[in-house]
Amino acid sequence: MIGQAPTTRRQAVAKVMWIVVWLIYFAGPVAELFGEDHSVATRVLGATGLGLFVVTYFVVVFRHMWRTQTRAGLYSALAVMLVMSTVLAWFLGPNWLVLFIFTSVASGVVLPWEEARWTIPVATVLLLAVGMRFPEIRGYYLFAYGLPAMGSGYTMVGVQYLIRTTKELRAAREEVARLAANEERLRMARDLHDLLGHSLSLITLKSELAGRMLPGTPEAAAQQVADIERVSRQALVDVREAVTGYRRATLAVELAGARAALRTAGITATVDPALESGPRGLPSDEEGALAWALREAVTNVVRHSGARRCELLLTEEWEADERRYLRLAVLDDGAGPPRAQHDGNGLGGLRERLALADGRLETGPAPGGRGFALHAYVPLGTPAPSAADEPATLP
Known part of the structure; x- marks a missing residue:
């Protein structure tokens, strides 16, 4: 990716090839060097x-x-x-003026703008001065060499500016994510403190009171112990509700995370408009199960598939039992399922989560035989029959 150092051999080769491909412009000087107009000594010195x-x-x-x-x-x-x-260029011919273009490009790549804005015109002016020595190209060498030297140099200045901006933006995003995580951690700490502080203080006081009542007044001590049990049970319920609220997943949130993960992995994502708009009237348990399915499926695509494209679909289907289901499909064009296919921890947990919502999970090869397909189903409420559909009752 732009602004990042290569982390794999493939990325390094791609970056090197992007630089090496421009050496094709040396074809003119090399062809002229090995023509019939130069001696062997000139060829050796020119090649060197x-x-x-x-x-x-x-x-x-x-x-x-x-x-x-x-x-x-x-x-x-x-x-x-x-x-x-x-x-x-002075001694070997006008085709060698192309070297000035490479010099201008190198200036735009390695120098900051404050300095490259002067070195690029210097290289261009020197190119024009040397080109005046060759009368046979005076009619077009300004356009053939001068303008490309100036334009290529300033283009590389723009590319370097884009790279620096991308690095700064990536660092800013990481900082925003870190601050958001810290803020969420602090909010969770505040909520847990508010939930448990009063309950634990009350449990401590009643425990001390029950200890002082024993063994003189066991009935009153038993009452205090019963109060301790009631308060602790309520505190446990509050904590579970708080944690459930933090862990509740939604399709909108998981879709945004899936887009970011696929984009970071270089995988082209195609999203169904029905998934982008989100299902209406879907209970929170069923939506949470589909959201976890979307997260697990996209995680597997990014980590294991080696895919280039991923398709996310959301459709409604009627099953043979006359029940209406909402189906989430995640399809990729990657390596496909292994021959000895078995569910890992992620898919196994996902099957259990869907089963709790009265749904099911289906996995297998994608249509066409290449890639992997994951289908998650959750039931939808069957619409009530209208009055016109109800059978008429006999008088």
Whole structure:
């Protein structure tokens, strides 16, 4: 992803290939170098100079990607590239003016805007000055070399600015998530304190009172013990209700989390409009079961499938028992289920959660034979028959 260092060999190869592909523009200088107009000594010196230029270019760009460089080292490398561009183009021909474009691009990549806005025009002006030496290209070299040098350099400045902005945005999101987690932790601590503080204080006082009443007045001590049991049971109910409220999942919240997880994993998500709008009138237990199913299914897609696309569907279906069900389907185009398929802890717990809501879970290969499909069903209330549908009663 943009603004992130490669974490796998595949990502590193992709970034390297994105840089290497532009070397195709050296085809002109290489073809001219090995033409019939140059001697063997000129070819050797030209090939050596071109190789040194390419090595310097890659060192500057790759070191900038993976580590911080000193300002003196950057300017020294860019100066070497500029001098070599001038010398090679002056003595070997107009096709070598393309080296100035690479110098301009390197300036836009490794230098901040405050400095690159001067070095890019310098490289472009020097390109135009050297190009005046070749009368055969004076009619078009400004457009063939000058404008690309200026435009490519400033384009890379924009790309670097986008990368820095992306890094700052990603850091800001991480900070917001951390602050939100801290705030939720504090809110939970406050709620638990409010729920348990009074109850535990009362239990402590009644325990001390019951201890003082024994063994003189056992009846009064028994009453205090009964009060302790009542208060502790009520405190346990309050805590369970609070924890249930924290853990209650909704389709809207889980859909937002699923989108973020799939986008982060580089998986294209296709979401049914019915799922985006959300089911209306669905009881909280059934909606919670579908929300947990969506979370578990997307987690498996991200972790295990290796998929490129994922489809999320929400439909209503009538079963053979004349019951109406709401079906959540999660389909991917990944590796598919293993041959010896068995439910792990996640799917096993999901089956149990759906069973509590009188629903069921079905898994298997996706349509077409490639990928994995998860279907979660929860029942919907059957609409009451209208008066027109009721059989007429005989008088």
